[in-house]
Amino acid sequence: MKNIPPILETPKPLHFPDLAAMAAFSLPLHSSFTPSPFKPQLFRHLQRLKLAPHARPPVLSCGSNAAAVTGPTGNEVVVNGIPPDYYADGGSVQLPPSLQRELMPNHVAVIMDGNRRWAGSRNFPIVFGYEAGFRAFKRLIELACNWGIGTLTVFAFSSENWCRPKAETDLLMGLFERILRFELEHFMRENIRISLIGDATKLPKQLQSLLVDAVEATQNNSRLHLIVAANYSGRSDVVQACRKIAFKVKDGLIDPNDINEYLVERELETSCTDFPHPDLLIRTSGELRMSNFLLWQLAYTELYFTNALWPDFGESEFLEALCSFQQRQRRYGGNL
Amino acid sequence: MFLRWLEATILDFGDEMHKVYMWIWSSGDLGLRLLWHILHLILSTWYFIIGLMGSVESFLISSGLFKRYRDLDISKVQYLAVAIDSDEALQTLKVLELLRWLEAIGLRKVCLYDTAGVLKKSKEALTLLLKNERMSSETASDPLVEEKCLSLEVISFSDGKQAVAKAADVLLKKHYLSSNTEKPKLTESDMTDALGAIGYREPDPDLMLIYGPARCHMGFPAWRIRYTEILHMGPLKSMKIGALIKAIHRYTMVHQNYGT
Numbered sequence: 049m050k051n052i053p054p055i056l057e058t059p060k061p062l063h064f065p066d067l068a069a070m071a072a073f074s075l076p077l078h079s080s081f082t083p084s085p086f087k088p089q090l091f092r093h094l095q096r097l098k099l100a101p102h103a104r105p106p107v108l109s110c111g112s113n114a115a116a117v118t119g120p121t122g123n124e125v126v127v128n129g130i131p132p133d134y135y136a137d138g139g140s141v142q143l144p145p146s147l148q149r150e151l152m153p154n155h156v157a158v159i160m161d162g163n164r165r166w167a168g169s170r171n172f173p174i175v176f177g178y179e180a181g182f183r184a185f186k187r188l189i190e191l192a193c194n195w196g197i198g199t200l201t202v203f204a205f206s207s208e209n210w211c212r213p214k215a216e217t218d219l220l221m222g223l224f225e226r227i228l229r230f231e232l233e234h235f236m237r238e239n240i241r242i243s244l245i246g247d248a249t250k251l252p253k254q255l256q257s258l259l260v261d262a263v264e265a266t267q268n269n270s271r272l273h274l275i276v277a278a279n280y281s282g283r284s285d286v287v288q289a290c291r292k293i294a295f296k297v298k299d300g301l302i303d304p305n306d307i308n309e310y311l312v313e314r315e316l317e318t319s320c321t322d323f324p325h326p327d328l329l330i331r332t333s334g335e336l337r338m339s340n341f342l343l344w345q346l347a348y349t350e351l352y353f354t355n356a357l358w359p360d361f362g363e364s365e366f367l368e369a370l371c372s373f374q375q376r377q378r379r380y381g382g383n384l
Numbered sequence: 385m386f387l388r389w390l391e392a393t394i395l396d397f398g399d400e401m402h403k404v405y406m407w408i409w410s411s412g413d414l415g416l417r418l419l420w421h422i423l424h425l426i427l428s429t430w431y432f433i434i435g436l437m438g439s440v441e442s443f444l445i446s447s448g449l450f451k452r453y454r455d456l457d458i459s460k461v462q463y464l465a466v467a468i469d470s471d472e473a474l475q476t477l478k479v480l481e482l483l484r485w486l487e488a489i490g491l492r493k494v495c496l497y498d499t500a501g502v503l504k505k506s507k508e509a510l511t512l513l514l515k516n517e518r519m520s521s522e523t524a525s526d527p528l529v530e531e532k533c534l535s536l537e538v539i540s541f542s543d544g545k546q547a548v549a550k551a552a553d554v555l556l557k558k559h560y561l562s563s564n565t566e567k568p569k570l571t572e573s574d575m576t577d578a579l580g581a582i583g584y585r586e587p588d589p590d591l592m593l594i595y596g597p598a599r600c601h602m603g604f605p606a607w608r609i610r611y612t613e614i615l616h617m618g619p620l621k622s623m624k625i626g627a628l629i630k631a632i633h634r635y636t637m638v639h640q641n642y643g644t
Contacts (some may be wrong), residue, residue, distance in 0.1 A: 283572045283610060290552040291570045294560040304561075307553050309545035336613050337640075343606035344545070351599050351614060376599060 143195055144367055151374040153327035155199040156192065157349070159341055160185065162333030162357030169357075174216060178223055180359030186231075191366050193238055193272050199321050201275040203341045207247065207284060221252050224278070228258040232265065239271035245317035246280030273321050280317075282343030289315035318345055325349065328373045330366075332358045350376055442626025453629050458490040460636045465589035465612065467604050469596025470500035472620040479503065480513055482595075485625050487514070487534045489632065494536055495589055499602050501540035511536060537586050544605035551578035579607065588612060591635045593628070595620040611640060 143149060160181060167177030185202065192200045204224070210217060235242060242262045251259070259278075292315040296302040302311070318324035326342065326349045334355040338346060352369045354361070448454045464486065473479065479496070486494055496503045503510075514534060555570060555578050579585075588608045592615070594601060599616040601609065615631045617623060 281572075283575070283607065286548060286607065287570050287572055287575050290548075290555055290575065293552055294556045294570075297556055298560050304553065304556060307549055307556070309549045312545070312549055312552060335638075336615060337611055338609065338614070340610045343610065344548075346601070347544075347603040347606065348598075348600050351601075351616070376597075 146367065146371055147195070148374055149196075152196060152370070153350075153373055154197070155201065155321070155323040155326045155328075156197055157201040157203075157326035157329045157342055157346070158188065159203045159329070159331040159335075159339065160358040160361075161331060161335055161339075163359060165333060166357040166359040175219055177359060178220065182223065182227060184359050184361050187362055188366060189238075189240065189272065189274065191363055193240065195370075197272065199273045199275065199323050199326075201245075201277060201318070201326060201342070203277045203280065203339075205246070205278045205280070206340060207279050207281040208340065210250075210279075221255055225252075225255050225258060228255070228262050232262050235262070235266055235274070236269070239269045241266045241269040241273045243273065243275045243320045244278060245275055245285070245320070246278045247284065248279065250279050275318070275321060277341065280341070282338070282340045285317050285342075286312065286344055288317070289313075313344065316344060318342065328352060328369065330354065330361075330369050332356050332361050332365075438624065442624035445626035445629050453633055456489065456629065456633055457636045458632070461491060461590050461632060463493045463495065463587050463589045464491050464632075465495040465497060465592040465604065465609075467497045467592055467594045467596070467601050468503065468620055469598070469602065470498045470502050472596055473498040473500075473502040473506075475620055476506045476509060478620050478623070479506070480510055482620070482623060482628075483510060483514060483534060483536070484517070485628055489629065492533075492535060494534055495586065496536065496538045497540065497602070497604050499541045501542070503538050504540055507536065507538040539605065541603045543584065544603055544607075547579060547582065547584055547605065548575075548607060550582050551575060551584075554578040554581055575607070591615070591632070593617050593631060595623060613638060 143152070163177035163181035164174050165177075166172075166180060167174050170176075188202075189200065205220060209220075244259050244263060248256050248259060289312050293302060293307060293311055297304050297307070313319070313324070316324065325345050325347070329338070329342075329346055329349045330352045331338075332354055334353065336353050342349075350373050352372055354365060354369065356365050444450065445453045466482065466486075468479065483494065496507075514536075518533065555574060558578075559570065559574070584605075586608075588610060589612045591613045592601060592604065592609065594614065594616045595618070596602065597619060601614060613635050615634070617627060617631065
């Protein structure tokens with residue numbers, strides 16, 4: 049793949065798009081400097097991306113189970129689903145200074161792309177890339193726990209990935225088994241709940257068994273809900289939801305006239321969490337697509353694409369993604 | 385990272401600085417007020433330069449000075465989707481201008497989307513205006529006029545999740561509500577066929593351009609964007625043809641491995 053300079057996605061420092069982005073983000077400072085009777089005509093059309101504390105709108109969330117309150121305009125808006133007292137316990141959530149507690153996403157989804165390219169760029173075998181990717185995965189979990197993110201969904205293996213060489217898929221399955229064997233204790237200690245979405249029946253039997261045990265052992269954990277998408281396809285998720293609905297109709301549990309999009313949504317695999325809709329999707333390695341991941345659930349999800357390869361995605365990159373998320377306007381098909 | 389930290393620090397002090405400004409203003413100190421206005425002038429000049437650079441770049445790209453943008457391989461973009469924020473979609477003239485640009489670049493199949501269905505209401509007007517412009521600029525006997533026409537599909541939120549729910553109903557009637565007790569295994573092809581049966585036969589877009597404040601696709605039919613490249617272009621009122629050409633060029637350089 050050619051080395052394509054970033055154009056319209058999250059910019060690198062000192063490139064033209066980043067200067068423009070920085071100029072736009074600095075507008076609130078500019079506006080706050082300017083007395084109300086005098087505003088430069090040239091910049092009146094630019095919107096404030098961040099408001100003063102007293103004028104901040106309620107935080108919006110895609111979570112279908114999030115509480116709804118009446119916003120300043122009188123229209124009902126959806127407020128961040130995490131209960132206020134969760135962040136009151138300052139001992140468990142310690143945010144960097146550049147992040148605001150009230151604007152933290154409930155649910156972050158990650159497409160961990162770029163392991164093979166990372167290895168290839170260093171003339172390493174592919175296994176090194178996946179090992180480095182696993183270390184980045186561990187770092188992300190730790191950060192998500194420390195920064196109070198409730199749900200983290202990671203795209204570990206796509207149903208399309210079976211087309212890769214068997215040696216590579218066997219390597220990946222072996223890596224997953226090793227992770228489950230040696231990290232389960234850590235997940236229990238850190239109070240992390242594990243769920244699996246995707247068609248597990250095609251995974252090796254041993255891995256299936258380990259997954260079932262991990263899901264069962266961690267089901268009461270509550271600090272972080274880690275959803276692992278393995279052999280997952282967004283389209284297949286929708287199809288299996290429709291199949292479940294059809295079974296329920298055939299069993300007389302649902303009336304055929306009641307079939308609507310809400311019913312489909314309830315049967316998707318992500319209904320295992322209280323916040324099935326990610327607030328933020330991060331994809332690494334510079335690719336600007338969703339690649340059949342959570343297609344239904346990402347309707348109003350903020351999309352963040354970064355050029356960093358997955359093994360290089362660390363604290364600073366995650367912080368940048370969250371800062372970018374907190375500074376964007378979010379709309380949910382209506383007005384703010 | 386340093387820029388982000390700097391930006392966050394500046395923003396955090398923004399409101400405090402406003403209070404400081406009000407204090408300066410009320411204190412009557414002319415020297416401080418002069419310093420404030422100088423700072424304001426510097427910032428204004430900075431924004432002006434940024435805007436000017438963007439306009440110059442767009443002009444240079446659209447004038448064909450850069451070879452790579454001049455020799456755009458438009459055949460790689462078989463189907464383009466444009467998702468527009470519903471409030472911004474009310475700017476019909478801007479949407480028309482965008483369609484004109486897309487037609488001039490060489491695109492033939494475009495899908496317009498907005499959540500609330502605003503574009504559906506203006507579809508007829510857009511199609512008519514485009515057709516009139518085409519007729520007035522081409523000779524009546526030009527056999528290639530029809531080939532150059534932009535094929536426009538206009539959809540809204542109801543064509544996404546609601547369509548899938550309707551397709552689920554079709555699948556239910558076809559596969560499950562028969563006397564046959566065997567439970568058939570539904571596949572993605574079955575869903576695609578069901579969507580086609582209720583009128584949704586258009587192909588998946590290769591590239592989606594998003595115009596609006598939020599960097600999300602605003603509920604574009606999920607079934608169709610499995611491998612679609614997604615680019616956020618900013619507000620519709622600030623759209624530039626140079627940015628459009630740049631976005632399409634970027635797509636033509638991308639290699640997709642489709643999971644392999």
